[in-house]
Structures are given as structure tokens and as C-alpha cells.
Amino acid sequence: MGGKNSKAAIAHSTTGATASTAASSTAMLRREPMAENYLVIWVDGNIDMANEDCKNTMEQLRAVVNQVNTCKTAEQCIQQLMDNQEEISFVISSGALGQHLIPDIHDMAKLNGIFIFCGNKQRHQVWAKNWTKTKGVDTSIKNICEKLATAIKQCNQDHMS
Known part of the structure; x- marks a missing residue:
């Protein structure tokens, strides 16, 4: 029992x-918008929600923001961003996809920030630093969640002023 x-x-x-x-x-x-006003799109060709690491990552992301969508291709991510008319969006991308995805999404109005979740931080920082909406490159989902929470807090403050 x-x-x-x-x-x-x-x-x-x-x-x-x-x-x-x-x-x-x-x-x-x-006065602050609630976390429901934000969308996180996690894009990685290796996402498998049957995998415990993926489940854990999703759980940690949902502790920061209610709506987390997953996709496996850059095209799916772009479509989700284009379909989004309401929420301020953040993208968490693998390093491999991010390098090709960011040029296509960087100027989207509802996209506030991009985080690179990768296995080789130094390699991906080299190209990611050239994009102003890149809020971080990290190997730890905990660190990304902390940066995401900070970015959401900043959005809330910006909307109050």
C-alpha cells in the first residue's frame, strides 16, 4: 500500500x-502578466517524451512557464512561432538546430529570447553571441530555467512601464 x-x-x-x-x-x-502569457518552444531533433531526461526537462520548464510546446524540426518551430498571435515566445533549441534556426526566427516580433541547450557550450557560444535575442548557451536545463525566469521577469517589468 x-x-x-x-x-x-x-x-x-x-x-x-x-x-x-x-x-x-x-x-x-x-499588475504583472501571469506566466500563462508566455510560450516556450523547445526544439530538438532528439526529444523523446518517453525518455526520463526529456520528462525531467519538461517538468523543469513547466515550473517556470505553463505552456511548453515541443518540436523536432526547425520548420515546426517556425510554424509554431508564426501561428502564435498572443503569447510572448521563447525558444529553447539544441545547438545543432539553433545555428540554422536563429537566422530564420530572430526578427519575429513575438519572439523575446532564444536559449541554446547543448552539449558543447564553448562551440555554440561562438556563433550564438552574434544574435541579440540569444539569452544564453548552456549545458544545464537548470541554468536555462533560471535565465528563462529572469527573462520573463524582465518582460513583466517592461510591460508595467
């Missing part, structure tokens, strides 16, 4: 506490 259900209850409880804290913080700052 204990093992599996207890773990699920703990995970649900922890998630609920995080969501509750986030909701309380947002309620106190009513």
Missing part, C-alpha cells in the same frame, strides 16, 4: 506547494 502511492502523493504535494507559492506570488503582483 505504501511505496508507489506514497511517492505519488509526495510528488503531488511538492508540486502543489510550488504551484500554490507561485499563485500567491502572482496574486500579490496583480
Whole structure:
């Protein structure tokens, strides 16, 4: 009776506490747009939601923003950005796709920032630094989530002024 259900209850409880804290913080700052006003598109040819690493990455991203879409090709990402009329968007791309994707999406009005999630930070920083909407190149999803949260906070402040 204990093992599996207890773990699920703990995970649900922890998630609920995080969501509750986030909701309380947002309620106190009513002037700020909520995280629902943002879209993250995670584009990587290797995304497999049956994979535990991908599930973990998605969980961490959803702790920052409610709407996270995935796609495996640059074309799918471009289409999602073009279809988006409402939300401010952020793209998290693999290094390999990002190098070819960024020139096609950089000037899109609703796109606020691009993050490169890769295995070789030094290699991808070389080309990524040439694009002003690139907010970071990192090998850690935790670091990307921190930078994403900072970028969203900045967007909220910009909309208040």
C-alpha cells in the first residue's frame, strides 16, 4: 500500500506547494502578466517524451512557464512561432538546430529570447553571441530555467512601464 502511492502523493504535494507559492506570488503582483502569457518552444531533433531526461526537462520548464510546446524540426518551430498571435515566445533549441534556426526566427516580433541547450557550450557560444535575442548557451536545463525566469521577469517589468 505504501511505496508507489506514497511517492505519488509526495510528488503531488511538492508540486502543489510550488504551484500554490507561485499563485500567491502572482496574486500579490496583480499588475504583472501571469506566466500563462508566455510560450516556450523547445526544439530538438532528439526529444523523446518517453525518455526520463526529456520528462525531467519538461517538468523543469513547466515550473517556470505553463505552456511548453515541443518540436523536432526547425520548420515546426517556425510554424509554431508564426501561428502564435498572443503569447510572448521563447525558444529553447539544441545547438545543432539553433545555428540554422536563429537566422530564420530572430526578427519575429513575438519572439523575446532564444536559449541554446547543448552539449558543447564553448562551440555554440561562438556563433550564438552574434544574435541579440540569444539569452544564453548552456549545458544545464537548470541554468536555462533560471535565465528563462529572469527573462520573463524582465518582460513583466517592461510591460508595467
